[in-house]
Amino acid sequence: MAAGRGRKVLKWSAIVIVVIVVGFFYGFVPWFLAGIATTSHFHFPDPNDGKTPKTYGLEFQAIEFRASDGIGLKGWYVPAAAPARGTIVYVHGHNRTRVEMLPEAAFGHGLGYNGLLFDLRHQGASEGKVTSVGYWERLDVEAAVKDALTRERAARPVIVWGISMGAAAGLLAAADSPDVDAVISDSAFLNFSELIRHHYYLFRGFARRRWWWFPTLPGFPIVDEVTYWSAWRAGFRPSDFDLEKAVDKINPRPILFVAVEGDQRMPPSYARTLDADATSPLKQLVVLPGTRHGEGFNSATAQYQDAVKRFLANLESSAQGARATGSP
Incomplete structure (x- = not known):
């Protein structure tokens, strides 16, 4: 018993x-x-924490604007020192803030471009309770582009330069908005699944x-x-979050794809696949030495900067050629 x-x-x-x-x-x-x-709401420590564009010797103004779904966003607008060659919207990665993009913004300013840096929803000083890893953040990028063109009357072309989640949001925004003339996609993925x-x-x-x-x-x-x-x-369908489809919609606008050779999180094969989907004759692909995700600008600065210079110069030459021939 x-x-x-x-x-x-x-x-x-x-x-x-x-x-x-x-x-x-x-x-x-x-x-x-x-x-x-x-x-x-974790924030990765960043060597630029506590810094502003002023730290890099750049004049700037604090800005606030809202995404189309009402989320309040905060950022900085950095005007070019002379008549601008265009405008670059800088978009940070997951669990980061706008300070991540300060080195890129200082570089872009040195090339003669206006810059707009901002915190994506649920990051930094911006509003929002949920991160969607780029899906709804596309609305933030679209709002930043709109703010630059309307309130700041910023010069074209408008280039979106994003890292990781910021690259995903930038590609999705460009797919939706014809106001984005080109994209620099650093360490993006293929789709949400x-x-x-x-x-x-x-x-x-x-x-x-x-x-x-x-x-x-x-x-x-x-x-x-x-x-x-x-x-x-986050309130979306996984099948709707596909960056290969976004690249197809962006075509034939140019995209610079950037990857880091030893990045385990976003391996170079992702960038190569997206590059194969792009049709623009001005597209570029650069795979940089290094191992850390999203750190190509810091680990291979000269090579990264050369690629960006070449990409922007080709974009400018193409625009000048189109104006000379009267093409749209």
């Missing part, structure tokens, strides 16, 4: 443990990862190295759960 009760207790204890383990790995873990992607799949396997490898007990869980169904919950929290 006592032995029977003991076996029954062991049986139910085992069932409870299995339920807890399954619930943890297939319930809590996907929900936790979705939260990291969409609602966390691929982003989650790839980062799950990176997370699993990290977890296995850090916690010996973390099992080698297969991608299914966790990847699908994280994809669903992340998109649900």
